[in-house]
Amino acid sequence: xxxxxxxxxxxxxxxxxxxxxxxxxxxxxxxxxxxxxxxxxxxxxxxxxxxxxxxxxxxxxxxxxxxxxxxxxxxxxxxxxxxxxxxxxxxxxxxxxxxxxxxxxxxxxxxxxxxxxxxxxxxxxxxxxxxxxxxxxxxxxxxxxxxxxxxxxxxx
Amino acid sequence: xxxxxxxxxxxxxxxxxxxxxxxxxxxxxxxxxxxxxxxxxxxxxxxxxxxxxxxxxxxxxxxxxxxxxxxxxxxxxxxxxxxxxxxxxxxxxxxxxxxxxxxxxxxxxxxxxxxxxxxxxxxxxxxxxxxxxxxxxxxxxxxxxxxxxxxxxxxxxxxxxxxxxxxxxxxxxxxxxxxxxxxxxxxxxxxxxxxxxxxxxxxxxxxxxxxxxxxxxxxxxxxxxxxxxxxxxxxxxxxxxxxxxxxxxxxxxxxxxxxxxxxxxxxxxxxxxxxxxxxxxxxxxxxxxxxxxxxxxxxxxxxxxxxxxxxxxxxxxxxxxxxxxxxxxxxxxxxxxxxxxxxxxxxxxxxxxxxxxxxxxxxxxxxxxxxxxxxxxxxxxxxxxxxxxxx
Ligand SMILES: NC(=O)c1ccc[n+]([C@@H]2O[C@H](COP(=O)([O-])OP(=O)(O)OC[C@H]3O[C@@H](n4cnc5c(N)ncnc54)[C@H](O)[C@@H]3O)[C@@H](O)[C@H]2O)c1
Ligand SMILES: [Zn+2]
Ligand SMILES: [Zn+2]
Numbered sequence: 001x002x003x004x005x006x007x008x009x010x011x012x013x014x015x016x017x018x019x020x021x022x023x024x025x026x027x028x029x030x031x032x033x034x035x036x037x038x039x040x041x042x043x044x045x046x047x048x049x050x051x052x053x054x055x056x057x058x059x060x061x062x063x064x065x066x067x068x069x070x071x072x073x074x075x076x077x078x079x080x081x082x083x084x085x086x087x088x089x090x091x092x093x094x095x096x097x098x099x100x101x102x103x104x105x106x107x108x109x110x111x112x113x114x115x116x117x118x119x120x121x122x123x124x125x126x127x128x129x130x131x132x133x134x135x136x137x138x139x140x141x142x143x144x145x146x147x148x149x150x151x152x153x154x155x156x
Numbered sequence: 157x158x159x160x161x162x163x164x165x166x167x168x169x170x171x172x173x174x175x176x177x178x179x180x181x182x183x184x185x186x187x188x189x190x191x192x193x194x195x196x197x198x199x200x201x202x203x204x205x206x207x208x209x210x211x212x213x214x215x216x217x218x219x220x221x222x223x224x225x226x227x228x229x230x231x232x233x234x235x236x237x238x239x240x241x242x243x244x245x246x247x248x249x250x251x252x253x254x255x256x257x258x259x260x261x262x263x264x265x266x267x268x269x270x271x272x273x274x275x276x277x278x279x280x281x282x283x284x285x286x287x288x289x290x291x292x293x294x295x296x297x298x299x300x301x302x303x304x305x306x307x308x309x310x311x312x313x314x315x316x317x318x319x320x321x322x323x324x325x326x327x328x329x330x331x332x333x334x335x336x337x338x339x340x341x342x343x344x345x346x347x348x349x350x351x352x353x354x355x356x357x358x359x360x361x362x363x364x365x366x367x368x369x370x371x372x373x374x375x376x377x378x379x380x381x382x383x384x385x386x387x388x389x390x391x392x393x394x395x396x397x398x399x400x401x402x403x404x405x406x407x408x409x410x411x412x413x414x415x416x417x418x419x420x421x422x423x424x425x426x427x428x429x430x431x432x433x434x435x436x437x438x439x440x441x442x443x444x445x446x447x448x449x450x451x452x453x454x455x456x457x458x459x460x461x462x463x464x465x466x467x468x469x470x471x472x473x474x475x476x477x478x479x480x481x482x483x484x485x486x487x488x489x490x491x492x493x494x495x496x497x498x499x500x501x502x503x504x505x506x507x508x509x510x511x512x513x514x515x516x517x518x519x520x521x522x523x524x525x526x527x528x529x530x531x532x533x534x535x536x537x538x539x540x541x542x543x544x545x546x547x
Pocket of ligand 2: 326
């Protein structure tokens with residue numbers, strides 16, 4: 001099975017679970033995205049420390065393809081950092097979004113990494129993780145595909 | 157190095173895996189002294205948390221000796237004896253700063269999975285599936301510990317390895333439950349589950365000044381441990397009617413705080429249990445909430461129910477009416493160990509917290525499959541199987 005198919009399948013599985021709790025989650029192709037198309041994270045830094053002129057590398061790499069905003073968060077929670085694609089194609093369907101296979105997945109992942117850079121100073125390295133023999137099982141392949149997309153997957 | 161791995165549903169292996177190395181400046185590499193099975197592993201073993209891959213190294217409750225330190229580590233040196241919290245916290249995000257360490261925004265490199273399931277992602281945990289970060293576990297000779305200045309704690313000289321080990325997960329989990337449930341002096345506290353977690357929750361409730369602490373289970377040897385090592389009262393739910401006994405013990409009120417330390421594979425009796433098992437096996441519900449339901453029914457009006465037991469997704473026949481009409485506070489959490497470990501180690505040093513009795517079976521890594529089988533089946537009075545990677 002192609003990776004794309006696997007990723008999509010993995011997202012579809014979660015999509016089904018979510019639709020049980022959140023009936024709007026899979027009701028329409030655009031469900032889950034705001035009309036304005038912003039993706040957001042809150043960063044525990046003062047607004048003065050979030051310089052839109054010199055964005056953290058993961059966001060800077062998007063250049064003019066994105067718009068970015070920073071607003072103070074209430075109650076000492078830091079700064080609300082928002083980004084959106086200038087060229088907003090229709091968002092992917094819910095399962096693709098949940099699997100990190102939609103057009104905004106890279107931006108979602110970049111926002112999270114930018115937040116970590118601003119808060120911690122570095123993005124946590126995970127690989128290589130010591131592991132034993134990977135036997136091929138359908139579940140394993142599905143999970144691997146999903147893991148690959150997981151950094152960019154989600155509902156934000 | 158050798159490591160105990162998840163190979164498939166109810167299939168545990170022991171195999172060679174590569175040694176870990178320092179990857180980030182804040183890492184340490186720990187030579188594992190002791191690493192122990194936790195009730196949470198049973199949910200992975202049984203396939204109830206479906207984000208495991210064959211070959212994943214298990215284990216998240218451990219202590220050992222620092223073997224290597226990254227250049228940014230300031231609190232630890234090679235040779236230090238430390239215990240490590242099972243959840244990985246960055247120490248810099250809003251949640252870590254609030255002391256809600258297991259909710260760390262930056263500890264899980266795969267946030268999409270849990271965000272999709274729960275609306276928000278939580279932190280990462282060692283050896284606990286790709287949904288919680290895909291980190292290698294501690295049932296191995298060595299383990300890499302990221303953010304070590306926050307997650308690793310030096311063990312006082314007077315505290316044995318066997319005692320300090322449980323400051324990693326079981327004790328701070330119990331501490332999280334009793335503390336976050338807001339136990340007050342004079343409260344009556346009931347705890348469901350007499351495993352390591354339930355016992356530690358009971359101990360913390362006593363230290364917080366609870367008037368009476370009662371632990372509910374059906375396994376004799378565990379209830380005996382509660383009476384002799386923890387000093388709390390016990391109820392055997394196969395011998396007595398728990399709801400009636402608790403009502404009588406509290407003058408008809410019900411316990412002020414009810415802590416559930418059983419989790420998604422709760423044992424039960426009668427029609428309700430058959431119903432839950434069938435639904436869980438058909439994947440129509442992911443979790444069996446038997447003890448949570450009972451805790452909600454037992455709790456006094458306006459009291460607090462705390463779920464320490466791990467649940468993954470959806471439950472059925474949830475008594476929301478009782479929660480609403482009795483004005484209950486319902487809370488839960490994965491453990492916020494970084495906040496409680498210093499206090500726990502002090503109390504271990506002064507002898508007020510003792511945990512050695514939990515380590516009923518000490519084994520080598522090669523005995524991993526046997527250890528997990530015994531722990532799962534509660535065979536031979538197994539409360540926890542402890543692995544000693546050095547043999
Ligand atoms: N919140 C956290 O951070 C955290 C950390 C560690 C463990 N846990 C969870 O806590 C739970 C307990 O962990 P443990 O290591 O003590 O597990 P364990 O398997 O050793 O103990 C569970 C106990 O619950 C008892 N039990 C089963 N059904 C029951 C019922 N209906 N009523 C009363 N008791 C019942 C069992 O007999 C057993 O003694 C697990 O779900 C585990 O995943 C949570
Ligand atoms: Zn645990
Ligand atoms: Zn954090």
